[in-house]
Amino acid sequence: MSDTLSSNAIIYAILSINSEVALQKEYLDSPDVLPDERENEEGILDDLEQAFMEFVDFYKSCRKQDNTLPELDELLNNPL
Template identity: 75%
Template sequence: MSDNISNNAIIYATLALNSEVALQHEYLDSPDVPDDERENEEEILADLEQAFMEFVDLYKSRCKSDKQLPSIDELLNSQL
């Protein structure tokens, strides 16, 4: 599957998931989460984090074969 996904798609997905993880953390840290929904929201966060880590691993693999790609640290810390 990873050979069919372009580098740009991996980059966009990784950055989008990183943003979603941050937003979900903020939401869970806020008083806005109803008690009866907290467990579900925590499961959503766990799923987002898992997806993010899978794309990070995929991106790191691509970096090994394409030396022109920025490192994962550079990618996640860049100002777009």
């Protein structure tokens, strides 16, 4: 297995994690979260947001090397 990630893998990771962040926020805003689960669910959201930011930072460095890659805003604002 290669130690480097392809641009497509990074893009799909960003889009997937972004979707998971949105779902987790929606879940936390719902009445479905029990009080004793809230802290754990908020921790999950924090972890997802951290992972998202790490992939975004990595993508930005990839984009500096390859300006044919779409801008981040374009990725996040257009449906697949």
